[in-house]
Amino acid sequence: DAGVTQSPTHLIKTRGQQVTLRCSPISGHKSVSWYQQVLGQGPQFIFQYYEKEERGRGNFPDRFSARQFPNYSSELNVNALLLGDSALYLCASSLGQPSNQPQHFGDGTRLSIL
Amino acid sequence: AQSVTQLDSHVSVSEGTPVLLRCNYSSSYSPSLFWYVQHPNKGLQLLLKYTSAATLVKGINGFEAEFKKSETSFHLTKPSAHMSDAAEYFCVVSVSSYGGSQGNLIFGKGTKLSVKP
Numbered sequence: 001d002a003g004v005t006q007s008p009t010h011l012i013k014t015r016g017q018q019v020t021l022r023c024s025p026i027s028g029h030k031s032v033s034w035y036q037q038v039l040g041q042g043p044q045f046i047f048q049y050y051e052k053e054e055r056g057r058g059n060f061p062d063r064f065s066a067r068q069f070p071n072y073s074s075e076l077n078v079n080a081l082l083l084g085d086s087a088l089y090l091c092a093s094s095l096g097q098p099s100n101q102p103q104h105f106g107d108g109t110r111l112s113i114l
Numbered sequence: 115a116q117s118v119t120q121l122d123s124h125v126s127v128s129e130g131t132p133v134l135l136r137c138n139y140s141s142s143y144s145p146s147l148f149w150y151v152q153h154p155n156k157g158l159q160l161l162l163k164y165t166s167a168a169t170l171v172k173g174i175n176g177f178e179a180e181f182k183k184s185e186t187s188f189h190l191t192k193p194s195a196h197m198s199d200a201a202e203y204f205c206v207v208s209v210s211s212y213g214g215s216q217g218n219l220i221f222g223k224g225t226k227l228s229v230k231p
Contacts, residue, residue: 004157033218042204042221043158056218090157092219102148103219105157 002027004106006091012112013081021076021109025093031055032074033103034066037088049074050097078111086113116141116207118188120222128230133192135225137205140186146208147188148219149179153201161203164188175199200229 005024013019025032031050035043048056049068068074072093078085088110092103121136139145146165150158162173169181179190188205205222 035219042224043219045218045220048218058218092158102160102163104160105150107155107157110155 004091004093004104006089006106006109008109009107010110010112012114014114015081015083017081018077018079019081019111021078021089021091021111023074023076023091023093023106025072025074025091026104029093029095029104030072031094031097032068032072033092033094034074034076035090035092036060037090037108039087043090046076055097081113083113086111116143116145116209116220118147118205118207118220118222120203120205120225122225123223124226124228126228126230127195129197130194133190133195133199133227135190135203135205135227137188137190137222138186139188139205139207141207147179147181148206148208149173149177149188149190150204150206150221151201152204152224158204161190195227195229197229197231200227202226 007022033048034046037043045058046060047066052068063079066076088108090105090108092105094101094103117140119138148163149161151161152158161177162171164171164181172178177192179188181188202224204224206219209218
């Protein structure tokens with residue numbers, strides 16, 4: 001069975017541009033979460049979606065937005081990119097709303113801002 | 115508020131010797147705790163999870179962790195290290211609150227495990 005898939009794997013942008021990252025959850029999983037992992041740090045929570053509704057938001061500016069589609073895939077959008085947005089962006093899925101369920105991670109999208 | 119503290123940023127062991135990666139947690143509720151592993155340029159793989167069923171939790175690849183409420187600890191151990199265990203390990207607590215944030219993960223800063231031949 002396919003795991004969580006993310007695209008693209010790598011992306012290079014310049015300051016001020018906009019970017020869209022994509023995530024397909026494990027088949028049957030209805031919850032998708034997004035995390036940002038800056039080099040040398042642990043991942044930080046950005047968003048959680050369950051059944052196409054936002055169920056949680058981390059401490060990130062409004063430049064970050066996301067949505068979940070009827071097939072449970074998800075997109076993360078970042079506007080007005082800053083150098084500090086350079087990071088590995090991880091998507092995780094879980095079967096239901098992840099109260100104590102394990103989340104399964106994709107390999108991430110590495111975003112570099114020049 | 116929940117948080118985790120990984121006590122060592124880097125641990126180095128020889129192949130075949132025991133591994134101990136230390137983690138302390140802080141939680142107002144009965145916590146859900148996890149250990150994840152991340153190999154270079156890869157996503158995170160779940161090693162094991164604690165959700166109050168048993169204090170000694172066995173995971174994949176021979177790893178296990180013991181939940182000690184009195185010490186607020188959840189240390190990860192393995193009896194004998196393999197070269198393939200070299201990676202970054204994250205101790206994680208799941209946010210336990212009612213409402214939209216339930217289930218979000220809070221990660222420690224990670225412990226890099228090096229295994230010498």
